[in-house]
Amino acid sequence: MARTDMDQTDLTRLSADQAARALAAGETSSVELTRALLDRIDAVDAEIHAFLHVDPEGALAAARASDERRAAGEATSYLAGVPIAVKDVFATIGQPTTCGSKILEGWMPPYDATAVAKLRAAGLPILGKTNMDEFAMGSSTEHSAYGPTRNPWDTTRVPGGSGGGSAAAVAAFEAPLALGTDTGGSIRQPGAVTGTVGVKPTYGGVSRYGLVAMASSLDQAGPVTRTVLDAALLHEVVAGHDPMDSTSIDAPVPAVVAAARRADVKGLKIGLVRELQGEGFQAGVLARFDEAVHLLADAGAEVVEISCPSFVHAIAAYYLVMPSEASSNLARFDAMRYGLRVAPEGVADPSAEQVMAASRDAGFGDEVKRRIILGTYALSSGYYDAYYGSAQKVRTLIARDFAAAFEQVDLLVSPTSPVTAWPLGDKLDDPMAMYLQDVATIPANLAGAPGLSLPVGLADEDGMPVGLQFLAPATADDRLYNAGAALERLLEEKWGAPLLAQAPTLEGGAR
């Protein structure tokens, strides 16, 4: 057993990179680190509700195994022994996978998602499964069938969504790392509103095998962390070609860790997307964003304004493509082979179809039903061309906007979310208002481009975190990490500490 140089609070506050170095130096053990995080979950998660399932036994067993390998002098991965939380949308052997839905309550997958298998192979103990909007449909995690997650900065506010559980777990120091998914902003927007870092890699960068699909052509798994370097370290673990996913990229993973360590924007051309600022964006968000852009310019980046005219149609196109694919992807939840099965009321001898209908009615929440109905309608014969077909054309136009922009600049930049975290319940009855939260994040999903969000300060009007996103051309994920790490360093020099140092400590309710 390694000598303990730090108390438990210190251990939970380590970044993944710091933890990896402490493990390598023998200053702590994975078991100690894992115990500290499990204790932290015990202490704060009743209030935050970041986790749907915690797996102390599994996590400690993996931690022990990692410690033993290290003690035996076996080769270990850089992040071996550093615990992680996994969004409940990934199939995990030994832990339930519900996707935040009643229809999958208690389902135990017989297989691991490829990304999860990579985490295990790299020796990262999996602490548990994090909360999410049902089937990743939402921007606040309020659509979880198991109750909302609360924002660690202010527990009366939402943590964003759909990956609010992952972002809150990382922001509340319940885990240094989390694995999320981003279909329209579900990694980046929660990152922005919880003061954490979130990356949506290039589409196809991380295998989708075992990631329960919402919209196949948009879904992408990626890191949720407190620092840009940590995101890069996790990115390297989970990325890479997977023969089980036909849409995964068969090419070497970009050198993201090296890029994060480089952290130099001198000479970079950065484009400010004209369509992603101004109207609809909160004043405090724009103020922090502008300051961050000035920091980049001061550090030697050339900042120019760029127009991406088709971006204004992104939400409309997204809300046709996403529900269409989701309506088909979610058809498999039919009570025949797994998941919830409900007998229809008042039917003596129900048919399979009646059982399917009753089970889907009982098992899916309103937002899921809304999107299934939207998608079914959009794909219907006679409407296909007008809806799904037109939306696909808009995708092409958005991809062209990106291509044209990246002929002029190396990176694009915008606020990640137009607003800061809002009070729980505020937008729950207004789906349209909820959908508009993804205005800045959706274009990257539609074009398959990578994006990174990092915290750039607190909004004056509510003291809540503000996020900035970088966007890069497909397969140039390394550019995000280089610029992100550079901006992170500039901001921390200015603040004198990471932004999360200002967050409430939660334990005992003290701020």
Add this chain to the structure above:
Amino acid sequence: MSTETLVPFEEAITRYDPVMGLEIHIELNTATKMFCGCPTSFGAEPNTQVCPVCLALPGALPVVNAKAVESAIRMGLALNCQIAEHCRFARKNYFYPDMPKNFQTSQYDEPIAFDGYVDVEVADPDGSTETFRIEIERAHMEEDTGKATHVGGSTGRIHGADHSLVDYNRAGIPLIEIVTRTIEVPADKAPAVARAYVSHVRDLIGGLGVSDVRMDQGSLRADVNLSLKPKGSSTLGTRSETKNVNSFRSVERAVRYEISRHAGILDAGGTVVQETRHFQESDGTTLAGREKSDADDYRYFPEPDLAPVSPSREWVEELRGTLPEPPAQRRARLQAEWGFSDLDMRDTIGAGALDLVASTIAAGASPQAARKWWLGELARRANEQGIDLDALPIAPEQVAGIQSLIDAGRINDKLARQVFDGVLAGEGTPDEVVAARGLEVVSDDGALGEAVDRAIADDPDAAQKIRDGKHQAVGALIGSVMKQMRGQADAGRVRELILEKLS
């Protein structure tokens, strides 16, 4: 039983012309499924050849089986189709318990093969043949569904069943669907043309080695779409789609029946319902199944989980080089090699026996012997059972084996029929049947000698004629010996013994 009012076929075709469309589903014999690595072998314990992908567990994703694409391309080339430079899979969305994803991954507006044709021959009663060109609209790749068994109830169908069992072993087995353009041929020829087309496609695909093409096992399934239009009219009628057509003979019968049925409805001023019908092997009728309508909406859209398939032209040409010789050319070559007359050849093809005869010859039998057994003894038995020749439980190698026993003098033609009985009854190989049933001819001189002596004693007149040099009288004595030996005597040796004794 059907309660339809039928118009006899011969009468129906005086007033109506049929318009047909045939859809053939072919199960490929790839080692693994269309989108996962599960084995495809037939007859395994239910739900033992399944994985997260073909069970559609949450999160599982499909990967295209490259071998299935290769088979599809070769099939397309054999059907004289164009091969797409770029094609996509599409999702066909509908809910059904035997379909794990509740959508079938298929192809829609971009099939792998399109615009082909085959020329099929139909024999006329006068002995001449007529060739019809059947145009192929498309051949596309898709996956099979699971298989539902409805337990309880009388029909074996879902209505009235107590419960249903689903076996997902078949779910995801690669299928190729071949769709014809509308077929309009002289009404009296329609049933035979439909049969000839299915038989032709069977031979063609069988020759590629990409499928077992067994109608009785479901690896080749034909659906018959048919509508009638009044003679001289160009307005198409409403069509029915007949499934469960499990033999060539049934294809012909289904077309005849549907023509009679449609004519009955139309004559009575009724309207044909657009529906799926199930062919009944027992009485040759069709029964109504699921009602179809143009309102059926499968909400097709491109499959986002799969990359498009873009076969390079080099690959396509390489595959073209692997095609066996075209059937017409092969038939001409075989006819010459075998020394068959035109009539022999036509009968062989018409009986669906070409490949069986070829395999029997390849296993060592003479062409005449192979033809004799398949078109005689075995065709009679298949007819009695109402099944196709290749559904008989006997292999060409076994037929050749029986012939070689005859050639070796161990059995004769009459005993051979009993050997066929035994092999068809599953009693083993021809040798095993001969041994078990004690069918071998006796050529042992001791036993034969006694029988010959008795025959001579029983028929002194005949014996005297032979002694006088009238050898044609030998036949009577041989017959007598055969009778004593219950047919199991070596006739040649018997003749020699008689002549020895009476010279």
